[in-house]
Amino acid sequence: MAEIRLDxxxxxxxxxxxxxxxxxxxxxxxxxxxxxxxxxxxxxTAVKLMNGLLKPTEGDVYVGDxxxxxxxxxxVSRKVGYVFQNPDDQIFHNDVESEVRFGPKNMGxxxxxxxxxxxWAMKLCGVFDEREENPxxxxxxxxxxxxxxxxxxxxxxxxxxxxxxxxxxxxGLNLLANMLEELEKRGKTVITITHDMEFVTEHFERIVxxxxxxxxxxxxxxxxxxxxxxxxxxxxKPPAVANMASLLGIDGGLLTKPQLITAILKNIHP
Ligand SMILES: Nc1ncnc2c1ncn2[C@@H]1O[C@H](COP(=O)(O)OP(=O)(O)OP(=O)(O)O)[C@@H](O)[C@H]1O
Numbered sequence: 522m523a524e525i526r527l528d529x530x531x532x533x534x535x536x537x538x539x540x541x542x543x544x545x546x547x548x549x550x551x552x553x554x555x556x557x558x559x560x561x562x563x564x565x566t567a568v569k570l571m572n573g574l575l576k577p578t579e580g581d582v583y584v585g586d587x588x589x590x591x592x593x594x595x596x597v598s599r600k601v602g603y604v605f606q607n608p609d610d611q612i613f614h615n616d617v618e619s620e621v622r623f624g625p626k627n628m629g630x631x632x633x634x635x636x637x638x639x640x641w642a643m644k645l646c647g648v649f650d651e652r653e654e655n656p657x658x659x660x661x662x663x664x665x666x667x668x669x670x671x672x673x674x675x676x677x678x679x680x681x682x683x684x685x686x687x688x689x690x691x692x693g694l695n696l697l698a699n700m701l702e703e704l705e706k707r708g709k710t711v712i713t714i715t716h717d718m719e720f721v722t723e724h725f726e727r728i729v730x731x732x733x734x735x736x737x738x739x740x741x742x743x744x745x746x747x748x749x750x751x752x753x754x755x756x757x758k759p760p761a762v763a764n765m766a767s768l769l770g771i772d773g774g775l776l777t778k779p780q781l782i783t784a785i786l787k788n789i790h791p
Contacts, residue, residue: 522550522708523585523600523678525571530580532566540566542734543580550678553701553711555721558731559756564714565606567731568681571712573597584679599628602672606683606714608656608664617643617659617667618652624675638674645703646670647696662688666696673700679710686717698724718760722746722776730755743774 526547533539541563548554556564569575570582573594582589584600602624605611614620621643625635643649646666651659656667665688672680685697701724704711715721721728721742728745730738732755738745745751746763759767766775771784 522710523587524549524583525601525679525710525712526583527567527570527577528581528583530570530577530582532570532575533578540734541570544736545580546729546736546739548679548710548712550710551705551708552727553705553725554713554727554729555725556712556714556729556731557716557718557721557755557757562731562755563734564731565683568603568683568712568714571679572601572603572681574603598677599675600677601679601681602675602677603681604665604669604672604683604685606687608661608668611668611671612656612664615655616652617648617654617656617670620656620667621648621652621671621674624671628675630676635674638676639670642670642674645673645696645700647692662690662693665689666693669700673704677709679712680704682711682713682715684714684716686715686720694720718746718758722760722762730757732756741774743776746776747772747774 524547527544530541530544531539532541544567556567558564566575570577573589573592576590584597589597612620614623621639622635625638643652646669648663648666648670651663656664686694701711726741728740728742729736730745730751737754738748738751746759747767752759760776762776762778762781766781775781775784
């Protein structure tokens with residue numbers, strides 16, 4: 522299992538846009554991390570640096586003991602799978618099963634392993650019954666799960682999800698919750714970019730906040746959503762419970778409704 526380490530990493534696009542500025546961060550194997558921040562903060566660029574799609578213009582990115590500059594994108598992406606924000610940037614087969622089988626086949630796994638991994642990934646993502654469908658006949662939210670399944674089927678140590686909750690209803694959110702549990706059991710590292718702060722508080726203990734191309738906080742949810750300076754600089758909207766607790770002047774890093782109700786009742790009947 523691979524640790525990811527960014528050491529004073531900056532990245533400038535060829536048109537001169539600096540998208541990541543001096544980012545230092547490490548994610549131990551098996552951890553779950555959410556990266557949050559405004560549009561344009563540099564989140565997607567940061568994760569593309571982690572899976573070798575982009576190579577730093579300054580500093581170094583390590584996946585385990587590999588420096589990504591010394592390996593091809595194809596090599597790094599075998600260790601760090603990346604699910605694109607928009608599924609339509611990733612899908613290129615005419616049926617779900619072929620799409621999901623492509624990755625593990627391409628990695629050279631034997632037929633049995635390809636069968637086993639693709640079935641596991643399709644079931645976990647709720648698309649097994651749609652395996653013969655053309656992905657483009659499925660709704661956007663289901664296509665997103667097709668792309669998640671196609672990355673999970675490669676069995677990489679690290680999985681990066683870019684906005685997994687976008688366009689998902691309760692069923693999709695439940696699938697994601699179940700998937701995160703299963704990935705944890707398998708010891709996978711999961712890094713998620715999201716704008717959904719309820720999703721963050723429910724599933725991620727470690728929150729990395731980016732603003733203006735830089736990392737401005739790397740804390741637990743119960744700290745970061747009560748840090749006025751960070752909220753101000755990142756323009757993050759804290760989850761409803763944290764918002765309410767702050768308005769009521771209740772300290773203590775509350776994140777869930779039962780915690781908030783208990784605290785309110787304690788104030789009424791001390
Ligand atoms: N291919 C590109 N060429 C030039 N500039 C780019 C490119 N991709 C992104 N940028 C710019 O880099 C900066 C960081 O973008 P990035 O997509 O990494 O941010 P983000 O935090 O992921 O935003 P979002 O939440 O909108 O996806 C932005 O100013 C963006 O316009």
